[in-house]
Amino acid sequence: MSILTVKNLKLQFGGLLAVNDLSFTVEKNTISSIIGPNGAGKTSVFNMITGFYRPTSGEIELDGTSLINNKPSQITKLGMARTFQNLRLFPNLSALDNVKSGMHCRTKEAVWGALFHTKSQKEEERLIEEVAQECIDFVGVRKYMKRSAKNLPYGAQRYLEIARALATKPKILLLDEPAAGLNFEEKQYLIQLIRRIRDEFNITVLMIEHDMGLIKEISENITVIDYGCKIAEGTPDEVLKNEKVIEAYLGKEDVI
Structure with missing residues (x-):
């Protein structure tokens, strides 16, 4: 059963289309990830889901409740929490x-x-x-x-x-590059911590992350976006072998 549903999500800044017709679901009590090259639109997706950006069009639902036009504080009350790529602690x-x-x-x-x-x-x-x-x-x-x-x-x-x-006692926790800046031992601890969050608190986890080793080890489902569009979805093994994903990360070789 899905806890988060994203349907035909679109975000446009003037002439720039940051996210285009994106749809995916996150199942309850899973650890899922959104990956993609730099500038693919990943954080923009998180910002729309959590109310920091208003989508140009599309639908976002948490446990069947629409999140569109809700403020971040209202979305938090509904059971969603997040962290940020750049730490936002009170120093x-x-x-x-x-x-x-x-x-x-x-x-x-x-x-x-x-x-x-x-x-x-x-x-x-x-x-x-x-x-x-x-x-x-x-x-x-x-x-x-x-x-x-x-x-x-x-x-x-x-x-x-x-x-x-x-x-905040969330139902779902969104982690925006939680491993950024961590050393190997800290990343291993983070992996165990995320699993404990899911297993002990029954909290669904959705991550954005660039560390492919971490993603492969912990994710049960991955959505891949490039230029704001979904290009692949599935298990880590399925996604990381996908030709479109390899091309997005490594580029396409010219045929002479």
Whole structure:
């Protein structure tokens, strides 16, 4: 059963067609990926799915609910979280406070409760603290909990952003190049972390990634786009042997 459905998606900036008639589905409780050469339109797809860009045309549904014209905050409430290719942590906040900031979409108490420190407000603050610590523990950065995000090792910052996304309690997690800048050991840890997210939390994962070794090891289904169009879809073995995919990445040899 699919959790995310993209139908005939199109994104046009003036005369530039960034995404053209793109359709794909993501099945529940799977780890899937979108790949393609630089400039293929991958991040534009993520930005439309998460409400940062408004599609020129097409449909996006999460569990049967249309996401078109919804703001990113509304889409988060519906059960979608994401990370970014370029880290978007609050550099001067502690690791713990960064994760707590991701939970605002799940809080219920209004300004009144915060001003007068009502019993329900205090209980909510306790739960926020508890969930944030659990997410930090889960991604393995507890020792950095009180340190400013800007002072964390780069790999830890990557994991911290995932922890903040998990704090929103998503149904589906979108990871935009989560392995960018990581060394071999950090990538191996990331692979295990993504599998644990799916297996222990039953969260569907959709990734954009350039590391083909990582993609082949962890992905169950891959959608390949080039110049904004889908050129292939299937298992890693099927996709990575596809002539159109090889041509998109390596170029076509001239025949003399």
